[in-house]
Amino acid sequence: MAEAFAPAKINLTLHVTGQRPDGYHLLDSLVVFAGIGDRIAVAPADDLTLTVTGPMAAGVPTDGSNLVLRAARAMGVTGAAITLEKHLPAAAGIGGGSSDAAATLRALAGMTGREVPPDRGLSLGADVPVCLAARSCRMRGVGEGLEPVPDLPPLAAVLVNPGCAVSTPAVFRALAARDNPPMPDPLPSFDSPRTLAGWLADQRNDLEAPALAAAPPVAEALAALRAQSPLLARMSGSGATCFSLHESSASAEACARAVSAAHPDWWVRATTFARTP
Ligand SMILES: C[C@](O)(CO)[C@H](O)COP(=O)(O)OP(=O)(O)OC[C@H]1O[C@@H](n2ccc(N)nc2=O)[C@H](O)[C@@H]1O
Ligand SMILES: Nc1ncnc2c1ncn2[C@@H]1O[C@H](COP(=O)(O)OP(=O)(O)OP(=O)(O)O)[C@@H](O)[C@H]1O
Numbered sequence: 001m002a003e004a005f006a007p008a009k010i011n012l013t014l015h016v017t018g019q020r021p022d023g024y025h026l027l028d029s030l031v032v033f034a035g036i037g038d039r040i041a042v043a044p045a046d047d048l049t050l051t052v053t054g055p056m057a058a059g060v061p062t063d064g065s066n067l068v069l070r071a072a073r074a075m076g077v078t079g080a081a082i083t084l085e086k087h088l089p090a091a092a093g094i095g096g097g098s099s100d101a102a103a104t105l106r107a108l109a110g111m112t113g114r115e116v117p118p119d120r121g122l123s124l125g126a127d128v129p130v131c132l133a134a135r136s137c138r139m140r141g142v143g144e145g146l147e148p149v150p151d152l153p154p155l156a157a158v159l160v161n162p163g164c165a166v167s168t169p170a171v172f173r174a175l176a177a178r179d180n181p182p183m184p185d186p187l188p189s190f191d192s193p194r195t196l197a198g199w200l201a202d203q204r205n206d207l208e209a210p211a212l213a214a215a216p217p218v219a220e221a222l223a224a225l226r227a228q229s230p231l232l233a234r235m236s237g238s239g240a241t242c243f244s245l246h247e248s249s250a251s252a253e254a255c256a257r258a259v260s261a262a263h264p265d266w267w268v269r270a271t272t273f274a275r276t277p
Contacts, residue, residue, distance in 0.1 A: 001043075003033035006087050006103035007037035008159065009095030009131055010236045010243055010273060013203040019178045024142040026127070028182040030203075031148065032136045032273040035158065037085050038096065040068065040103040040188040042111050045081035048072055057265075059137035059170040067101040070124055074117050075108050082107075085270030089267050092237075093211075095127045102131035120144070138187060151194060154274045158253040160225060160239040161261055161267040162217035171238040173211035195232035197245050211239035218242065224263060228255035245273075 011029045018026035033266065038054070050069050052060050060066065061130040064073075067086050100122045105116045114119040121128030126143030138147040183203055189198035210216050218235055221242040225233035230244035230251075249272070256270035 001074065002104035002107040004040045004107040004110075004190045005037055006040055006099035006131070006276055007134060008034040008271075009127060010034060011205060012200055012234070013183060014176060014205040014207055014237065015182050015203070016180055016206040017180055017182045017240045020142065021162070025172055025178060026141060027139060030136075030187070031130050031139050032152065033134055034094075034157065034271045034273055036087060036159075036269055036271045038084060038088055038100050038103070040100060040107050041083045041085075042107045043081045044111065045079050046081075048078055048217070050084060051083045052084045052086055054087055056086040056089055060084070060086055060090050067097040067124060068104045070120065071104040072100040072108060073120055074121065074124060075105060075112070075114050077108050077112060079110060079115070080111070080155065086117050089161045089241065091167070092161050092241045093157065093235065093239045094241045095131055095237065098127035099131040101125060101128050102134065105132060117130065125174045138183070139212050139253045149187055153190060153193050154272055155193050155196070156246040156249045157273050158225065158246070158259065159241055159267075159269045159271060160221045160243075162221040164215045164217045164224065164240050165265055166211055166215050166235070166239040168238040171207050171210045171214060174214060175206065176209065179208050180204070193245060193247060200232050200245075201235070205235050207238050208235045211235055215240050221266070224259045230255060230259055238274060246267055262276070
């Protein structure tokens, strides 16, 4: 028996800087992890099985297409009873499936003593290597280039998903430009959430414009967050989840309460983005 936490992945920035001949995009992204996420438990068994539980289980595939089972197969594991306790919305830009895959690799490595695949799960999804690292990283290439980042201050944050799934390939396809400038190199260091948020405001998520065009509720989520005067509000990944950064946990919790009250059908969580979850 082994367990692993699958934290939500947040792209504080997401610059699309180019495109490979195979169509995959080159990225330059500052990635952090939240204190909330899914949970994976694995136990020895004769066959490979998956049970999905938890408040966000509805609609998550339970067949071989689930990234948890794909991760197990990538490790050559044919016998394991795996439980996925789903707390994160799916197809939401916060790496739910990728983080589940990474946590499965970690848990199965612990249980079986097998090595994780040499590509760190890249063939399962571009976000899997960073989710396997599960700590703040500068992510480049298509997702395989991981570099440690200067110490970031712990960040009080709110996550809002307005309940529309967004297709990652469709958002990439709708990009107006694929050769946008990267972040500065090296990244500066930040002594407070306010300094970091001020710097982030000059950076971008290049997928935000095409996601806003494809999914109008993203604009509503951003407007609802901005109405609470956060340090910054932005979309994560390919959407539709948006995040806000705050000076304190009390301010993040007040923001989450206000957005939840105005939009009871949205998924809204106050959390912390930390160097290690
Ligand atoms: C948008 C991000 O979440 C940012 O962290 C990731 O780049 C996407 O990661 P992911 O969902 O794990 O991506 P994958 O499952 O590998 O790819 C889904 C689709 O997104 C597009 N894709 C993904 C990653 C990348 N660097 N370039 C792309 O163009 C491709 O159309 C691909 O078919
Ligand atoms: N364990 C899983 N949890 C959620 N979705 C999964 C899982 N395994 C496979 N999927 C499928 O993957 C699709 C994308 O879901 P996922 O939650 O990984 O997207 P995402 O948060 O947008 O990812 P990213 O931020 O990496 O682009 C879903 O539509 C779902 O059908």
